[in-house]
Amino acid sequence: METACRTIVITGASGGIGRATAEVFAARGYRLALIARGRTGLEAAVREAERVGAAKVIAIEADVADAHAVEAAAERAEEELGPIDVWVNDGFASAFAPFTEITPEKFRHVTEVTYFGYVYATRSALVRMLPRDAG
Template sequence: MTAEETADRTREVVLVTGASSGIGRASAVQFAERGAALVLVARSRESLEQAAAECRAAGAREVQVCPADVLDGAAVQAAVDRAVTSHGRLDVVVHSATVMAYGSIEDLQPEVFERVVDTAIKGTFHVFRAVLPQFRAQQRGSLVVVSSLLASVTTPTMGAYNTGKWGQLGLIRTVQQELRDLPDVHVSAVAPGGTSTPIYRQAATVLGNTGHPPPPVYTPERVARAVVARVADPRRLKQSGFANPLIIAGFRLLPPVYDALVGPLLKVFGYARDSVPPTTGNVFAPVPEKEATRGPFVGI
């Protein structure tokens, strides 16, 4: 790496949504290791302060916390404005905020379904609306959205999350087309498979148990490396998981086989062996005590 490239990294101004937990938190730490100035966004101030401490210890030049829900467009705009006011520009945005729910379409509460879908689609819309005018004014910038394998396939009992992620990817692809006149403004999507984050234990569920990332399970740090890499190497959609292309091929090319197998396999590999009453999890409010970079699952 040249001295100029090193200097560019240490001057990076990076905003991360969903920075209190999982892939967002892991991504923030990896940008901190590059010496970036960070603005961390999530709903829980308590968890954000913990993430900020990790980022400072990792080498961040500066860290600010902005508690906000991505469903609040004004709050998202305020976080972007704070980054620009503090540093004069915004170089990178990582949008990782998401919530999840388990339950059939017939059993899931309508308000839970709507909130999961809205967080994925409206939340991403609010991020785009706040960030893209700044990038357009700068004529440069990188925005990386953490998508999912479930933006390309579906699974039973995850209809809310499937719907949200499919809609989010449609929004991403539309924006990528609309930005073709700005060659130095990039919007990328990274789609991980099962990842060892706390989201499975934080999800809403009416199944009587919590979720489990299906194998192969990846660490959030591994996915975060794919997120950070998109700054230098933008992609329309980068699958982060060696099994993802095979699963997508089965879904598209052999739908009867896929449909016959996905339910039984999910019951064996996608649900935890626990027992919990119906819960809305963190869908409507954060659960700080369950937020961390990693969940209790072994990842590679």
């Protein structure tokens, strides 16, 4: 285990690569803010992170396609865990169907989550990291 305790924020942390990334950082003893839309997956990710050694873990339900929700998540992460050292963007959405069966609304949703989610999260991270020249 590393001696420095860092604060890590991970979007899309309830499953897949985001959840695996949380486990790796947890095993190093870091503080984690796990962000995703689904409460059940988040709770399971928190339990896993605690089991492998995270210093502290918080679950934040938020839709990364909502800029205000992402900003509120970043604020909460810093309030509860301290300055953010690392921000991992892994939240995304997809559509599994033949192209002609995917509605324009579904394409819009996928684009908003996958593109704007990264934009909003990166902005929230940089607003905090740039003034400190750290992160």
